[in-house]
Every structure is written in C-alpha cells, then in structure tokens.
Amino acid sequence: MRQDHLITATQLSRADIEAVLDRAAEIDADQAKWGERYDRSVLALCFFEPSTRTKMSFDTAMKRLGGTTTDMGTVESSSVKKGESLADTVRVVEGYADAIVLRHPSEGAAKMAAEFVDVPVINAGDGAGQHPSQTLLDLYTIRENVGLDDLSIGIMGDLKYGRTVHSLADALTNFDVRQHFISPESLRLPRNVRFDLHQAGAQVREHTDLDSVLPDLDVLYVTRIQRERFPDENEYKQIAGEYQIDAETLAEAKEGLSIMHPLPRVDEIDPAVDSTPHANYFEQAHNGIPVRMALLDFLLSEQEASR
Amino acid sequence: MSDHELRVSKIRNGTVIDHVTGGQALNVLSILGIDGSEGLGVSIGMNVPSDRLGRKDVVKVEDRELSQSEVDVISLIAPEASINIIRDFAVVAKNRVDRPETVVGLLSCPNRNCITNGNEPVETKFTVVDEGVRCAYCGTIIRDSLADHIAPDQ
Numbered sequence A: 001m002r003q004d005h006l007i008t009a010t011q012l013s014r015a016d017i018e019a020v021l022d023r024a025a026e027i028d029a030d031q032a033k034w035g036e037r038y039d040r041s042v043l044a045l046c047f048f049e050p051s052t053r054t055k056m057s058f059d060t061a062m063k064r065l066g067g068t069t070t071d072m073g074t075v076e077s078s079s080v081k082k083g084e085s086l087a088d089t090v091r092v093v094e095g096y097a098d099a100i101v102l103r104h105p106s107e108g109a110a111k112m113a114a115e116f117v118d119v120p121v122i123n124a125g126d127g128a129g130q131h132p133s134q135t136l137l138d139l140y141t142i143r144e145n146v147g148l149d150d151l152s153i154g155i156m157g158d159l160k161y162g163r164t165v166h167s168l169a170d171a172l173t174n175f176d177v178r179q180h181f182i183s184p185e186s187l188r189l190p191r192n193v194r195f196d197l198h199q200a201g202a203q204v205r206e207h208t209d210l211d212s213v214l215p216d217l218d219v220l221y222v223t224r225i226q227r228e229r230f231p232d233e234n235e236y237k238q239i240a241g242e243y244q245i246d247a248e249t250l251a252e253a254k255e256g257l258s259i260m261h262p263l264p265r266v267d268e269i270d271p272a273v274d275s276t277p278h279a280n281y282f283e284q285a286h287n288g289i290p291v292r293m294a295l296l297d298f299l300l301s302e303q304e305a306s307r
Numbered sequence B: 001m002s003d004h005e006l007r008v009s010k011i012r013n014g015t016v017i018d019h020v021t022g023g024q025a026l027n028v029l030s031i032l033g034i035d036g037s038e039g040l041g042v043s044i045g046m047n048v049p050s051d052r053l054g055r056k057d058v059v060k061v062e063d064r065e066l067s068q069s070e071v072d073v074i075s076l077i078a079p080e081a082s083i084n085i086i087r088d089f090a091v092v093a094k095n096r097v098d099r100p101e102t103v104v105g106l107l108s109c110p111n112r113n114c115i116t117n118g119n120e121p122v123e124t125k126f127t128v129v130d131e132g133v134r135c136a137y138c139g140t141i142i143r144d145s146l147a148d149h150i151a152p153d154q
Helices: A014-029 A053-064 A086-093 A109-116 A132-145 A163-172 A191-199 A233-241 A271-275 A281-286 A288-305 B025-032 B068-076
Strands: A042-047 A068-071 A099-104 A121-126 A151-156 A177-182 A203-207 A219-222 A258-260 B014-021 B042-050 B054-062 B082-087 B090-096 B102-104 B125-129 B132-135
Touching: A014 A132, A014 A288, A042 A053, A042 A086, A053 A068, A053 A099, A053 A121, A053 A132, A053 A288, A086 A099, A086 A109, A099 A109, A099 A288, A109 A121, A121 A132, A132 A163, A132 A219, A132 A258, A132 A281, A132 A288, A151 A163, A163 A177, A163 A191, A258 A281, A281 A288, B014 B025, B014 B068, B025 B042, B025 B054, B025 B068
Parallel strands: A042 A068, A042 A099, A099 A121, A151 A177, A151 A219, A177 A203, A219 A258
Antiparallel strands: B014 B054, B014 B082, B042 B054, B082 B090, B102 B125, B125 B132
C-alpha cells in the first residue's frame, strides 16, 4: 500500500487492502518479531469524541511495534476547550509525533487535517462520515471466516449515520460481494454513499426487514441504532426492536453465517448469540491489533522513506 | 434581436455574458462576486426573448475582462452561457463556458456538520460530478438549486 494518509475507504484499491490484510496476517502469526520495529516512533492519539476500542487498539498496536503514544486527552482537558481550531491543533501535534490518529465529530475533519500536516493522518471516525481503519479489521475478519469473494453480506441497523457502514460498503466494492442493506426507511444509506456504490458498479439491494434476506447471507454486519436519531422514545423502541438478533432469529440462517458488529452493542445482539459459532464480533475487535499494526507499518515506513 | 428590444446599451470595453438561463443573471453576478461595490458599470437584462432558449438573461460588465476560469463556474447554473470580450465596442473573443473540475471557495456546504462549516481556516471545495457538485471534505452532493448554496460572502 502506498498512501500518505488513511482518510476514506474509497481511496483504497483491492491491492491496498490485500497488502494490509496480508501484512496483518504475518504480524498475527508472530507479533513478537515486530516488537522493536518502530522503537523511536511516537503516535499521537487525538480523540475529540469518546472511544474505547479504536483508541486502545491504536495505543496497543503502536506499543507492540516498539513505539510510544502521546494522547491529547479529552476535549474538556485540552486547548480545544479554549477555542483552538483543529487546523492549529494538528499543526502543533505533528511536532510531537510521527503520525496522528484523529477522531472528530465533523465530517471531513481528517481530510482537512491531512492538508495541514506532513505526517500521516489516520481517520479514526469523522462524524457520520468514514472509519476506514475499522473497515480494514472488518475485512480481515471476513477474510478469516468466510473469504472475501463470491459473498453475500447483510449490513443492518443505522446505515445513514453509521460511519463503519459507509467505509465498509465502499471498500467491499473492490470484491465480488453482493451487499444487502437492511434498515428502517429513515436510516437508509445516505446519498453520497449510494453515489459511490453506483459509480463503483456495486451489487446492492435494500430491505426493510431481515427475514427475507437472512437465509442468503454469509455475513451479517449489525450496527447499533442510536436513541438520539429518533424524536420520541416509543418510536425508537419499536424500530430498534425490529432489528435485533437472537438465537431464534438465527434458525433461518446458513450454518456458516458470520455475525459481526463494530461494537459497542446495546441490545441489538442478544447475549445468547455470543456462545454460538456465528458470533465473530469479539474476534473482530481483537483483530484491531494486528490490522492496525499493519496499517501503521505501511504509513510509518512510507514516512521514513520520504525523509 | 435589436439592442432597442434589449433596452441595454452596448458597452465600449468589458464582458458580455449572453444566453444565461432565464432568471439566473443575479446568481451569475453573485458567482462572479460582483455586487456593484467595485464601481464597475453593470447592466442586466432578464427574461428577454431568445430564439435558442426561449427566455434568456444577459449580463454586461464594463471595464472588466473575465477570465475563462472565472466564467466556467457559471456553467453550473447556466450551461448555455456564452462569453463575449468587448474592446472598443467590438467583440474580440467569444467563448462558451466549460464545466470546471472543481469549484473552490464559492459554495457553502449544506451539511452543517461538515468541517468547512466549523471555525477552520479552510475554503470550501466541490468537485463537479455528473449529478451536480460534491463536497471534497464530507462528500455531500448538491444536485439542484446550486445558486442557493453560494457562500454569503461572495
């Protein structure tokens, strides 16, 4: 992969994706071998929104490559609270680190940040935009469990605001994948993602209920429907209830169906599903380490080569 | 059509933007950032009869020759527009407008959550796509009524 930054999944070719996944598999097989690779490098963690998995896994990934991390902390405790622009923040931080991981509530934040700095910027979520490093670990998990070609995947839940969904849908256009989008009418894919999928010639179908499509699926990617997307509590409860998975739902599924979720979940996957062979979401979260190690390796080695 | 019918006199030097889609003349001036405060002589004819368009607008800007890159963005709201450069009452160049690849600093992104609507030192940038224009930062597509999105400080 030859990229200066990772901003959106649309920038990734099939070759880019396969290079990262292959490197991640290599790392996964023998993580210890990589323990001193970047022992002089520092990764900045700039999270303007809360994060558990993404932040901790980038932190761990960098440390397992021998490097260290420097953390901006919460917005409340940073100079952002004093009114500093993002452009200024990242220009200061690039002096402290060899790469920046950025999560920000505004769409396009990572793209803009990358224009202001010379170190690699990794978009760890920009509002309802993109979350491409999550997509790489999603693809890694899919490849490990069912392979990445001749595949039917169902992507269910909040498709409108779900940044993991947008990035995953874009990236899957590089593979022979039939994408089924399952959501309430009000949370369908946004126009810009539809545009990307159309431009890429993707095989796409939309559904408002899971039942009709479940038996065809090899992967079901579930996302959380957030309370704040609905004006009233009752409407939320009613709609969210229609997109929940339990052991009974899965009676109609293929034996090899892989269920994934970017986590955190609330109640969209019943805990009873956790003990079934379908449940791959914790494995998916764990894959964040080798995949982010591989991603950092590509971006930091590009950075070293350009010096 | 005669100048008498147009009720707009010939200009000595400057630019005439002809065959503007009827009703879009004021938006053309907005796009060009011309609001009269520059002291330029500006005349417009709106909804005048046209063989080609049925109704068209005409914009005449005195003592300023607009460059091709300045006028290309007009194509987004008036794809049939033609640009005539006038020197000493004579047309010395006549060009059509071409669709630009990008539009920088002209339009506001309608997505209120786009980083370009935050307090950041960045100009808006839209790429021109088949369906309209698309924010280079957040990906939002504007399909219709482009003139409604002209940034207020234009």
